[in-house]
Amino acid sequence: MTSPAGAFRSAVSIRDDVVHGRRSAREVIEETLARIDRLEPRVDAFLAVDRAGALARAAEIDAEVTAGRAQGRLLGVPVAVKDNICVRGLPATCASRILAGYHPPFSAHAVERVLAEGGVVIGKTNCDEFGMGSSTENSAYKPTRNPHDLERVPGGSSGGSAAAVAAGMVPLSLGSDTGGSIRQPASLCGVIGFKPTFGAVSRFGLVAFASSLDQIGPLGASLLDVATLASVIAGPDARDSTALPRPAPDFVAALSPSLEGVRIGVHRDYVEDVADAAVRALIGRALETLREAGARIVHLDGVDLLSRYAVPAYYLVANSEASSNLARFDGLRYGPGAGAPDLLSTYTATRGRLFGEEVKRRILLGTFALSSGYHDAYYLKALRVRRLFIEAFQEAFRNVDFIAGATSPIPAFALGEKIDDPVTMYQCDVLTIPASLAGLPAVSVPCGRTPQGLPVGLQIIGPALADARVLSCAFAFEQRSGLMGTLAPLAEEVA
Amino acid sequence: MTAPRAAPDLEPVIGLEVHVQLATRSKLFCACRNEYGAAPNAHVCPVCTGQPGVLPVLNEQALSLGLSAALALGCEVPASTKFDRKNYFYPDLPKGYQISQYDRPLGLGGAVELAGDGGATRRVGVARVHLEEDAGKTLHPPGENYSLVDLNRAGVPLLEIVSAPDLRSPEEAHRYLVALKRTLRYARVSECDMEKGSLRCDANVSLRARGSSALNARVEIKNLNSFRNVERALAHDIARQTTLLAAGEAVLQETRMWREEEECTAPLRSKEEEHDYRYFPEPDLPEFAIPPELVERLRAGLPEMPAARLERYIGRLGLPAETAAALAADWEVADYYERCLAAGGVPARAVASFVLGAVLQEANARHVSVSGVNIPPASLAEVARLVEAGALSHQAARKVLAEIAASGQSAAQAVASLGLEQVSDRAQLAVAVDAALAAAPVAVAQYRAGKQNALNALVGAVMKATRGKADPKLARQLLLERLGA
Ligand SMILES: [Zn+2]
Numbered sequence: 001m002t003s004p005a006g007a008f009r010s011a012v013s014i015r016d017d018v019v020h021g022r023r024s025a026r027e028v029i030e031e032t033l034a035r036i037d038r039l040e041p042r043v044d045a046f047l048a049v050d051r052a053g054a055l056a057r058a059a060e061i062d063a064e065v066t067a068g069r070a071q072g073r074l075l076g077v078p079v080a081v082k083d084n085i086c087v088r089g090l091p092a093t094c095a096s097r098i099l100a101g102y103h104p105p106f107s108a109h110a111v112e113r114v115l116a117e118g119g120v121v122i123g124k125t126n127c128d129e130f131g132m133g134s135s136t137e138n139s140a141y142k143p144t145r146n147p148h149d150l151e152r153v154p155g156g157s158s159g160g161s162a163a164a165v166a167a168g169m170v171p172l173s174l175g176s177d178t179g180g181s182i183r184q185p186a187s188l189c190g191v192i193g194f195k196p197t198f199g200a201v202s203r204f205g206l207v208a209f210a211s212s213l214d215q216i217g218p219l220g221a222s223l224l225d226v227a228t229l230a231s232v233i234a235g236p237d238a239r240d241s242t243a244l245p246r247p248a249p250d251f252v253a254a255l256s257p258s259l260e261g262v263r264i265g266v267h268r269d270y271v272e273d274v275a276d277a278a279v280r281a282l283i284g285r286a287l288e289t290l291r292e293a294g295a296r297i298v299h300l301d302g303v304d305l306l307s308r309y310a311v312p313a314y315y316l317v318a319n320s321e322a323s324s325n326l327a328r329f330d331g332l333r334y335g336p337g338a339g340a341p342d343l344l345s346t347y348t349a350t351r352g353r354l355f356g357e358e359v360k361r362r363i364l365l366g367t368f369a370l371s372s373g374y375h376d377a378y379y380l381k382a383l384r385v386r387r388l389f390i391e392a393f394q395e396a397f398r399n400v401d402f403i404a405g406a407t408s409p410i411p412a413f414a415l416g417e418k419i420d421d422p423v424t425m426y427q428c429d430v431l432t433i434p435a436s437l438a439g440l441p442a443v444s445v446p447c448g449r450t451p452q453g454l455p456v457g458l459q460i461i462g463p464a465l466a467d468a469r470v471l472s473c474a475f476a477f478e479q480r481s482g483l484m485g486t487l488a489p490l491a492e493e494v495a
Numbered sequence: 496m497t498a499p500r501a502a503p504d505l506e507p508v509i510g511l512e513v514h515v516q517l518a519t520r521s522k523l524f525c526a527c528r529n530e531y532g533a534a535p536n537a538h539v540c541p542v543c544t545g546q547p548g549v550l551p552v553l554n555e556q557a558l559s560l561g562l563s564a565a566l567a568l569g570c571e572v573p574a575s576t577k578f579d580r581k582n583y584f585y586p587d588l589p590k591g592y593q594i595s596q597y598d599r600p601l602g603l604g605g606a607v608e609l610a611g612d613g614g615a616t617r618r619v620g621v622a623r624v625h626l627e628e629d630a631g632k633t634l635h636p637p638g639e640n641y642s643l644v645d646l647n648r649a650g651v652p653l654l655e656i657v658s659a660p661d662l663r664s665p666e667e668a669h670r671y672l673v674a675l676k677r678t679l680r681y682a683r684v685s686e687c688d689m690e691k692g693s694l695r696c697d698a699n700v701s702l703r704a705r706g707s708s709a710l711n712a713r714v715e716i717k718n719l720n721s722f723r724n725v726e727r728a729l730a731h732d733i734a735r736q737t738t739l740l741a742a743g744e745a746v747l748q749e750t751r752m753w754r755e756e757e758e759c760t761a762p763l764r765s766k767e768e769e770h771d772y773r774y775f776p777e778p779d780l781p782e783f784a785i786p787p788e789l790v791e792r793l794r795a796g797l798p799e800m801p802a803a804r805l806e807r808y809i810g811r812l813g814l815p816a817e818t819a820a821a822l823a824a825d826w827e828v829a830d831y832y833e834r835c836l837a838a839g840g841v842p843a844r845a846v847a848s849f850v851l852g853a854v855l856q857e858a859n860a861r862h863v864s865v866s867g868v869n870i871p872p873a874s875l876a877e878v879a880r881l882v883e884a885g886a887l888s889h890q891a892a893r894k895v896l897a898e899i900a901a902s903g904q905s906a907a908q909a910v911a912s913l914g915l916e917q918v919s920d921r922a923q924l925a926v927a928v929d930a931a932l933a934a935a936p937v938a939v940a941q942y943r944a945g946k947q948n949a950l951n952a953l954v955g956a957v958m959k960a961t962r963g964k965a966d967p968k969l970a971r972q973l974l975l976e977r978l979g980a
Contacts, residue, residue, distance in 0.1 A: 086548045094547070104548060106541055207547040211778035240550050241780050321778055324582050327591020328545040332644070347584055370582070370773035379775060 007492050008485035011077045011171040011225040015118075018076030021065055025058035025076035025120065032078040032122055036169050038494045044144045045154075045164040047083050048091050049123035054078065057120045072118025073232055079114050080164045080173035083124040084131055085216060086205040087111050090121070094207050095139035096129045098329045098354035100336050108205020109240065110174055110216045110233040117232045122170055125160030129356045130326065131181055131209040133157050134428040137419045138358045145415070146189060147488035148455055152412040155185030155428075161219050162189040166455075168491030172220045172229050176206055178213045179314050180407075180432025183444035186219055187407035187457025190446045190486065192226045192474065193219045196467050198439030199244040201230075202237030208325040210318035211242075213436050221485050223445065223475040227251040230471065244465075254468035255475045260294040262473065263400045267300040269307040270405020270431055270459070278450035283406045286447035286458040286477065290404060293480045295473075300403070303396045309385050310433040311426050315362075316369050316382035317437070323366030326359070361422065389437045397463040402473055404460050406431055407444035411454035431459065441467040445474040446483050453489075505702045505740065507733045508710060509662035510622075511725070513675060514653050515685040516629060516693040517560040523628045523652035524551030524594065531691045535645040543650035545589030550779050553578075557626065557652035558601075560684040562785065563793045564654050565602025565624045567682035567800065568675075572602055572790050577782040578626075582773045586644050587631035595627035595655075597774040599782075607658075607678065608802060609670050616802075619671050620659030629653045648692075654684065660699070665729035672696065672722045677801050681826040689721055696725055702736050702746070711740065712748040716760055719753050728753040732760045804829055812836075812843040821851050827865045828855070831872060838876035845879050853896040869900045877906035881917075890963050891915040919966040921973065924957070927965065928973045931956040942978060950974065 017023040033051055040046055064070045081087055084094040086104035093099045111121065128138035136144040136159025144159045146152040147167040154163040158175030162185035165173055175182040177195035186193025194217045201216045208214060218229035234248030266287060274280050291297050331337025331350035338349035355363070369378035396403060408428060418425045435442040441464070444457035458477065462470035478484050519529050525542035542549045565572055579597035605621035631649035635642050656675065662668045676687045676694060687694040701713040714732055719725045731753075736746045750769070751760040776782075799807075801823050808819035822832050832850045836843060850865075854875065857868045878895050881887040887895065887910065898909040910916060918924055931953055932939055938956075942949040950971070957970040 092547070099547065102547070104541075104546060106546075106548075108548065204550055205548045208779075239552060241552055242550075242778075320775060324580050324592050324773070324775070327582060327584065328547065328589060330584065330586075330591065332586055333544055333589060334546070343586065367773065370775055372771050372773070375773070375775075 007168040007494070008221055008487050009171060010222045010485065011074065011220065012222070012228060014077050014171060015073065015075050018061065018065065019070055023076075025061035025065070026055065028076050029054050029058040029078060029120060029122070032170060035494060036122070039147075039167045039169055039490070042145065042150060042490070043147055043163050043167050043169075044142050045125055045160040045167065045169065046080070046123045047093060047095065047126050047139075047141060047160070050090055050121060053089065054120050054122050061118060061120070070118070072116070073228055074114060074172075075118030077119050077172060078122040078170045079119045079229070080122055080125045080161055080170045081111060082127050082158050082161050082173070082175045084127060084176055084207040084209070085111060085174055086207070087121050087124065090124055092124070092207065093141075094130045095127050095141060096355065096359070097140045098331070098335050098350070102334050104205070106205060108216070109202035109237045111205060113233045113235075114174070114229070119232075125158070125164055125173060127160055127181075128157035129359050130207065130322070131157040131176055131178055131214075132322070132358050132362055134180070134184055134425050135413070135415075135418065136160060136185070137415065138356055140356050143415055146412045147490045148190060148449075148453060149412060150490075152414055152454070153188070155188035155408070155412065157181040157185070158193070158219065159185045159189075162186050162191055162193065165189070165191045165219050165221055166488045166491070168487045168494075172218060172225055174216060174229075174233070175219050176209075176214055176216050177432075177436065178209050178215075178318060179436045180429040182217045182219060183407045183432045183442060183457065183459060184428060186444040187446075187459070188412040188455065190449070190455025190457075190488065191219055191221050192223055192443065192445050192478075193217065193457075194226050194230055194443045194471065195435065195441065196230060196234060197244070197441045197464050199242050200234045200248060200441070200465075200467055202235075202240040202243045204237055204239040208321075210321040211325060212321060213314075213318055221487060223471065223478045223484070224252065224255065226443075227255055227471045227475070230467070234467070249468045251468050251471050255472050257476050257479045258294055259290060259473065259476045262295045262402070263298050264290055264295045264473075265298050265300045265396055265400030265403040267303065267305050267396075267403060267405065269305050270403065274406045274431075275409040276411060278452075279406050279409065279411060279456050282448045282450070282456040283458060286481070287404060289447075289480050290477060293476050298400045300396055300400065304392060305396065305403075305434060306385075306389055306392050307430060307434060310389075310430055310437065313382045313385040313389070314429070314433040314437060315365065315426065316378050317386060319362040319366030320369045320379050320382075321366070323363045323370065326355075326363055329355070358422065386437045389434055390439070393434070393438045393440060393461075393463070401466075402460050402462050402470065404458060407457035407459035408432070411450050411452075411456055435461045438464075440464055441470045443470050443474045445477055446486065447477075447481060448483070504704055505737060506663060506705045507665075507729070508660045508701050508703055509665070509668050509729060510660040510699045511658045511662065511668060511671060512697045512699070513656045513658075513672070514695045515564075515656070515679055515687055517557050517564075517652040517654055518683070518685050519554055519556045519560060519652055521554055521556075522650035523554050523557050523626070524650055527650065529651050530647075531693070533647055535643070536647060538647045539649070543589065544646055545591070551594060551777075553780060553783075554652065559789070559793060561601050561624070561626045561652070561654050562790060563682050563797060564656070564679055564684040565605065566790070566794050567678050567684070567797055568602065568605035568607065568621045568624060568656070570602025570605035570621060570624055572785060573599060574787075575599075575782055575784045576601060578777040578780045579774045580777050581627075583770050585630065585633075586642065587633045587646070587649065589631070589646060589649055593628055593630065594777055594780070596625035600625035607671055607674050609667065609674055617667075619661045619667075622657045622659045624654060624656050627653050627655060665726040665733065668698065668729055669722050669726040672725060674801075677824060681798055681800055683798070683826070695719075698725055698729055700729055700732055700736070702733065702740060711736070712746045714746065714748070714760075715750045717750060717752050717763060720755070724753055724755060727758065728760055731758065735760065798826065801826075814843060814847055818844070818847050818851065822847060825865070831865045834872035835875045835879075838873045841876050841879040841883060845883060846876065849875055849879055849892070849896070853893050857897065857900050869903060870896055874899050874906045881906070881910065885919055885966055885968075886917050887915065888917055888958075888963060888965070888967060890958070891917065894963070915964055917966050918961055918964045919969055921969065924961075924965055924969055924973055927957050927960045928970060928977060931960060932974070932977055939978070
């Protein structure tokens, strides 16, 4: 295994140090807070930092270590949590004004699992409002900056979670992925982002955007760390009826550096037809690396992966569900609300003023798609197309173990560049949406930087329930590429 | 009230939508208690208040009760089903949508049998039965410029039962509701108490020329808070529609509201103002299979239904039809009756008269159901046996039952403590008989003059003198002997 570079301290090494008393959890958390203090003013990855809570928890952990009772796969490891994932006692705004001041009375299942393994929630990360966006510019509070180039976006919607890892503020974070919201920012920030099979991680405590697509997943700077967090959060949960009923396998134990006998499918939609030449070149080289690691590259050009239908099908399904999921935000029970003389104007004032433009656009689109008279032509048709995606992938996976290609067709773009052009922005997710529509596990792992120094991610998609194999394939790539733990140069400045 | 009737060439076509709250321990999608009458918002949690991030989990007891109801109504139960979202905004609907069932209900194609004249039955179709969650309650304090929301009811399991448009008169609609309620109570799925809101009803009515299948516009009537009001509102709206059609005017398709005080229906919203509920499959609850073993277990677990009981009471127990119907009308009464019979040794008819008499009176007096009356079936059987054996008069038996209910004593204890052992001893009674004759010379004279009623007065006097303990048959016999009849 390559030795960690510069500022990078893996979650696994932090945990080992704490368990064996080489460092106290307090030292770890104080150092983390100090890095956040120095970097956060430039990156703006966080919406809330729980300084007191994290230090109190570190003290608890240290007491356990002293008492010889310390255990947990994440003992003393600071973890940042996307602001649409509930942590009891911390705000959960989903980067929206409509939830300003809202403190959920419960924690998400994934957060409970992190805490049970000794993890320390350090704060809540910025994102596009309710996860709707691909640049984190749709946050109602502030944009987050890409640590590799502060004038560029970190991607989205889990931009804060990706940037916090890329800047070396935390080794691990939780994000959520509906159409690429973990993988795309991971790609743009040069970190690893994993979207598990739909149902592998309970959605309990994740504020819903599109229930049939949303998945919580880990982001980190090493595959071992990401697999560790994925193992911690995956598994059944009686509170989520869509969670898979069987216990998840140990993803860490399944990691192998070998790709001998592995067939990797390559399709032009994800390689040759990718818009950006630098991305194309890096993906080509990554495929070569996979081949060197023992994989057999299989061209899938005879299979239609339907990528051209991804964006329209996704936006109909996701926005239809969103229009219903976001109906509860009426200002009557929580959130600021807008007092008005009658019921209708209370609704229109609250929702009209406190939702952002992109959120309102999607609610309107989804409401329209579900309306009587349009329901069949839009919503039902999109569901049928979704079925075709599932079948197309099943067809492809008859002959290959994985499909590999670009995560994002372009590297990080400038702040403000696409924000006024929603349709161009939606195209950012064209390569991540298909796995979401089909509910498949997919990971984005760094595969180098463009001549401008912008990171590019290699996406590896596997069949349903092949989460362990997808992570192992990415691990083998990471081992070969030598890119593990490469953070943004900015992280080294304050190392 | 004389119900205005449709003109002879028009007939009403009526369908009813009934919502019943299922008698589960907890709500449909969360662990909150399903309890009526608690302090406002005492039974709420993140799920039923629609907090962001929570998910529904189906209550299996609600599913079982819903299936039991579907089976009791003779519905087909599908092999699998799903939930859908019905989207609309209202303050008592915390999520902004109701989880309901749209195109895959729990049951299809059942029926309710209405007893008709002369033993004939009429079959009213049940088009569908589906599960959904109840909304909360919005309260408007009089004179205040705010409203209050109580979410105790939000998420309580409801079963919606939609009849086929088979009903042809308000009176028939009333009988359908009585029969439906009886079946649902027998199946133990709901209390069906309209006063507590555990049964609610909306009615649809349209008119058509008799013999034609072409319907005029359909009117939905809401706010019907009693079976009687369902009947009255339907009668009123049929008259209203008839008048409109007779005048050559059109009936508007609309939703109307029954105004009890004014005894009329008034428009609530027109067709154009109807909600577009934007139904779509609930993505938080995957489609699920209904295991055939569960269906069979529930079917086997259904108690004997009212019609079967009625038949058994008449055919096997030899009860008069009226008595049998009164007992079978409510499962609690029927079950109580059968537990008394099971205690043994007493004729079915005698027990029936005590159950329908003393026991129901006791229940009514204390505003409880029969199961709330503190007379153990074994005690009632014992009292009935004493009466049959001539050891206790009917009149005394009532006192004994009241004493049992009040004090919790056994039958023997209550008889003893009231000193009510019947006096069947001739010598002992003869004293009272002689005293009664001596004290009532006028009655004696009247009897002798042929007035038979005078004898009853004399028997009464004997009963009074013995504080009800006299065996009335023996007293009568002794009186007749003395009067030389
Ligand atoms: Zn609840």
